[in-house]
Amino acid sequence: MNALEVSGVGFAYGARQALNDLAFELAPGRFGALLGPNGAGKSTLIALLTRLYDLQQGDIRIFGHSLREQPRQALRQLGVVFQQSTLDLDLSVQQNLAYHAALHGMPRSAAQARIDEELLRQDLAERRHDKVRTLNGGHRRRVEIARALLHQPRLLLLDEASAGLDPASRLALGRHVRNLCREQGLCVLWTTHLLDEIEPSDDLLILHRGARVAWGKASQFGDDLATSFARLTGDEALGRGHIREALRPNGGRGFSRELFDIVDLASKAPPIPPTDSAKEPQP
């Protein structure tokens, strides 16, 4: 049984099609990376996966449970870290986690045991009574991961979870989540628009203008993922600086070795002003 099965999913905001006949699946224990420029449809997919939006076309199954037919069973298997922080800044770490455990109907004693366990694992046990407002960005993300894992989901969604973090924290976060995959057998879907967050062993889905343009093991894309990405998503990606992102100091791990080719490619790309039609409404 697959951890996640997305089949024939389409979604439109009025006349604008945000997702078009999207299909892919992830096996348990895999780290799946969903890569796409802004406006590719990533946030819409996350909104559908978390049942914020209702499915218009197709179906999504989480460990065999259809979001259409068994949404509650499906949501039980799912942990989510949203792009924007959704922690209560004025509440303590403990209070935030206890609230989430209550939302999942966990009995108090079991919830407390899980909170202790997760805080220890995230190396945050000593910060449990601190207000979230006093934590730095990296620690807040860790609290959100601890929160997402409290009810022991088998599928973890991270929607641009590294956004706003400094390079060191981004690196640490990616390493941490991959460890969870390896050690816990957790399946992860990680959305990003940054190439340097992809590793060769990841399952990689490239999304562009709501459609799947590539799907496979990241290593199949060759050493130069940046060029493949640019080719697959066209000038728009270049104009929006994704290649340049991959070339930043500390960036481009693994894939962006042929720097001269990419710099050349990026420099030839005409600057494209962002247009409203390319914007994806943020759920």
Place this chain on the structure above:
Amino acid sequence: MTAYWECLRGIVLREWLRFVLQRSRFLSALVRPLLWLLVFAAGFRAALGIAIIEPYDTYITYDTYIVPGLACMILLFNGMQGSLSMVYDREMGSMRVLLTSPLPRAFLLAAKLLATALISLLQVYAFLAIAWVYGVQPPAWGLLAALPALLLVALLLSALGLLLSNGIRQLENFAGVMNFVIFPLFFLSSALYPLWKMRESSEWLYWLCAVNPFTHAVELVRNALYLRLHVEALLICAGLTVLLTLLAVASFNPQHAALRKAG
């Protein structure tokens, strides 16, 4: 069943913690009715005495008359502010956390409404305590009898707030709704003047006040405070609470807000 209880407890506890942390919100919610009671009513006290009307046994002063209306005003403002926070939550994402719960969405929203209502009651009783010290003293048992009436009214107004927030595109539009909902509901009711007084000045204003649900809410609370049961007001408030809650829950869909934004 335990899961539902734990979830409800968690949602109420979170509202409580936020309430405790936002003392300024608590104080500002108290200042508004206190100004009406200590300044507005004091001014009118000399000019207006209220004849014997239900549920009072004797002539009363104007400040005694408006206390139930002001208690309901706290609930009205809180109900609307609660829905304002729902719009904010929807935009800022904490509503998304609520909705990732595997429990039914209708239950989650009802629990949220109940939590908001319970917190509002604390503010009402703080106001009634100050009014008591000021000299407006309904029967002590009346304060207890008013509790279910106040809870029902709080739920009614929170449900109305949620229903309105479902139709609001974004935060900025809410100010208009406040002006077009709160003020008409409050002023076109029996909160500040008895309906027969209104009838003396204008028949059509009287009828507007008589059909205003807020009038029935105020009368339910007024009667309960003086140990009377206003059956008609109870039936209207209970019926409306059920109806508005069902409508609010049925129309709650963050997707609609996104589609409206995109459109």
